[in-house]
């Protein structure tokens with residue numbers, strides 16, 4: 001516990017000390033042995049379920065997703081794009097999505113030559129708002145893509161109600177929310193399709209991988225047509241009606257056998273590791289109960305998150321300093337919190353097609369034709385969240401009360417010295 005009133009590290013004082021997450025991901029001895037064996041035997045290619053490692057991984061993931069169809073792929077982005085392809089959402093179709101996310105949830109729409117339409121998020125949680133979605137539905141809307149950001153599930157009751165009322169498919173981006181539930185149901189099991197990233201930093205981490213979850217079998221087969229040479233046409237059950245469309249005019253989004261094995265083996269530890277994350281957050285929550293300038297986003301009691309990131313909102317007015325000054329101070333003490341997003345998505349230079357003069361993305365002319373204009377002021381909730389959020393990539397997958405205590409010590413030390421930070425900010429502004 002730092003002494004009350006001790007000088008901030010940012011101003012030359014002694015830092016509280018580095019907050020170190022454990023090494024992550026950790027691969028079991030069995031996973032490492034199996035991967036080594038595949039490499040020794042030169043078995044690295046994985047076209048479809050005729051390869052035992054792919055069959056095994058997809059079977060395990062399907063079980064995890066209440067028996068839905070699973071297509072393993074090379075990344076989260078690929079899985080989201082293939083979810084759209086599987087639902088036949090493409091050329092000029094509008095897809096409503098979140099302006100506040102890692103931008104792969106938007107680029108997957110652009111890469112299908114479809115048009116992203118942003119519905120605002122709740123300014124407190126950063127999660128897409130069902131009412132805002134409904135307000136953006138037009139006759140051109142073909143889908144709704146929601147992001148379970150930070151590991152917190154969206155309000156799937158309200159979102160599915162809106163989607164069903166308008167007969168629209170929902171695509172869930174569960175890339176940050178493996179194992180999170182809404183009213184006891186796992187994310188990915190609500191919509192027509194879902195995409196998950198399993199890159200090496202996610203709760204379910206391989207090296208680079210992802211997977212698609214499909215409610216209907218046709219979505220699975222249609223997506224398979226686009227993800228690799230000849231789709232999955234050699235797999236048992238491939239429908240005759242899709243045979244004329246089997247070719248190599250495709251993306252190469254295959255998984256590898258080592259990654260398929262990692263998915264199978266990592267999935268076995270996932271529930272335990274999510275529990276560890278939850279315990280740490282609960283500890284942190286009780287330690288930070290007296291924080292003056294950080295507030296916890298108000299999430300629904302129906303969601304059970306899996307904590308990819310820890311996110312708080314900074315009460316800049318009450319503190320009398322900008323969020324970034326607070327961030328600098330906690331970073332100097334040893335806490336690697338950050339403002340995770342570099343911008344809200346509608347502000348991206350490449351979406352400003354009227355004035356865009358840079359290297360041309362393939363979807364640019366389609367956006368121009370659509371005439372949709374992207375403006376930050378249309379999504380004030382996202383702007384607010386962007387200005388106030390503090391985030392920590394939360395890799396604390398096993399109970400680590402001492403590390404949580406150190407986080408709390410840092411926050412309290414900086415809050416105690418808020419006057420000094422106000423002076424610092426004034427001096428550095430002029």
Ligand SMILES: Cc1ncc(COP(=O)(O)O)c(C=O)c1O
Pocket residue numbers: 075076077078101102104105147173175176196197198199209210
């Ligand atoms: C919300 C979200 N969607 C999509 C992705 C894309 O996943 P990948 O990096 O595996 O393509 C990520 C990954 O970081 C993500 O956080």
